[in-house]
Amino acid sequence: MHNETLRPESPPDDLAGFLPPLQSPTGVAEGTLVDKYGRRITYVRLSITDRCDFRCTYCMAEEMTFLPRDAVMSLEECLRVAQVFVGLGVSKLRITGGEPLVRKDALWLIERLGTLPGLNNLVITSNGSQLDRYAAPLFAAGVKRINISLDTLKPERFRQITRIGDVNKVLRGIAAARAAGFRRTKLNTVMMRGMNDDEFVDLVQFALDNELDISFIEEMPLGDIHGRNSSYISSDETRNLLSQRFELTPSGEDSGGPARYWRIPGSETRVGFISPHTHNFCDSCNRVRITARGELYPCLGQNDAVNLMEILRSGADDQALRQAIMDSMGIKPFGHDFSHQMETPQVVRFMSMTGG
Numbered sequence: 001m002h003n004e005t006l007r008p009e010s011p012p013d014d015l016a017g018f019l020p021p022l023q024s025p026t027g028v029a030e031g032t033l034v035d036k037y038g039r040r041i042t043y044v045r046l047s048i049t050d051r052c053d054f055r056c057t058y059c060m061a062e063e064m065t066f067l068p069r070d071a072v073m074s075l076e077e078c079l080r081v082a083q084v085f086v087g088l089g090v091s092k093l094r095i096t097g098g099e100p101l102v103r104k105d106a107l108w109l110i111e112r113l114g115t116l117p118g119l120n121n122l123v124i125t126s127n128g129s130q131l132d133r134y135a136a137p138l139f140a141a142g143v144k145r146i147n148i149s150l151d152t153l154k155p156e157r158f159r160q161i162t163r164i165g166d167v168n169k170v171l172r173g174i175a176a177a178r179a180a181g182f183r184r185t186k187l188n189t190v191m192m193r194g195m196n197d198d199e200f201v202d203l204v205q206f207a208l209d210n211e212l213d214i215s216f217i218e219e220m221p222l223g224d225i226h227g228r229n230s231s232y233i234s235s236d237e238t239r240n241l242l243s244q245r246f247e248l249t250p251s252g253e254d255s256g257g258p259a260r261y262w263r264i265p266g267s268e269t270r271v272g273f274i275s276p277h278t279h280n281f282c283d284s285c286n287r288v289r290i291t292a293r294g295e296l297y298p299c300l301g302q303n304d305a306v307n308l309m310e311i312l313r314s315g316a317d318d319q320a321l322r323q324a325i326m327d328s329m330g331i332k333p334f335g336h337d338f339s340h341q342m343e344t345p346q347v348v349r350f351m352s353m354t355g356g
């Protein structure tokens, strides 16, 4: 297993070619977010709840203790944080969780985000369970695209993976998204050996039949869940498997995310692979994450964070928030060190905490 990215020991000496011309004394360009490796941050993933109506085995423990209500950012606080980021040049915002659509009044927030000038790309990641109700209002609110998690098409297996979920409800949600006007909806499938690897072909066929994109995700070692080693499958293995059934042609397309895409000629469907283990995407990272409790994580795979909640609740003005966000660029690491061969979790929080 190898990472393609070479990790510099220290930031490149000369960032003149990377950075926009206006520089503050700290080396951060005024009005934009650029980290010490010269990467411009234009994408924020905002988790609006740690709660979920599923308990996917790779994401959560069976017994989860969720945050008390007052430890979670209010929707007004979420909006304020988003506004400050947009003022700093962020143009893409993904609403995630937990399951964002189980948060009461999530639509209140999304409708307001949909009107923020400069926020060109408001998107959401959902497990699909509530989409039959919410797809139309989300589309009306200006959400551009939806990612929907789907690891299996089989009801029994779906219940086993999610511990609670009903696949038919999710399938109705996928249909509702299309009926509401969403295009290029993307399925996210976590690859698990012995669990869903016999369905990868069927899932791609489902994507083809329903004019969806699909991304296969290498399982990441987040949270204390044992037995990941045995279920890990690399993107390359899955791509080889799919190539026996579908003609996959490499596509240079970039959706602004870590996925590398292949196309199936004669269709609009893109097949993506998100490969934190085997094709590390850190060198072009353009994003940060905000947890439901208001922590800014510059990297999904590291434990350093900045506490925005403290600032939000201190009575400080937006300038303090802005400054804290700009300062966080100084702790954004070059990359993560995920390894599927470690039994102990490398990052102690669950994906539902940080937002996938």
Ligand code: SAM
Residues within 6 Å of the ligand: 052, 058, 059, 096, 097, 098, 099, 100, 125, 126, 127, 147, 148, 149, 188, 189, 190, 217, 218, 219, 220, 221, 222, 351, 352, 355, 356
């Ligand atoms: N509840 C929503 C959903 O399931 O789409 C949004 C949040 S979920 C944490 C976001 C994505 O993270 C999902 O596609 C899920 O499959 C993925 N995910 C969760 N835990 C993961 C892990 N340990 N490794 C890789 N992907 C994971």
Ligand code: SF4
Residues within 6 Å of the ligand: 052, 053, 054, 055, 056, 059, 060, 097, 098, 099, 127, 149, 351, 352
């Ligand atoms: Fe919930 Fe999404 Fe995590 Fe599954 S992956 S438990 S749906 S937050």
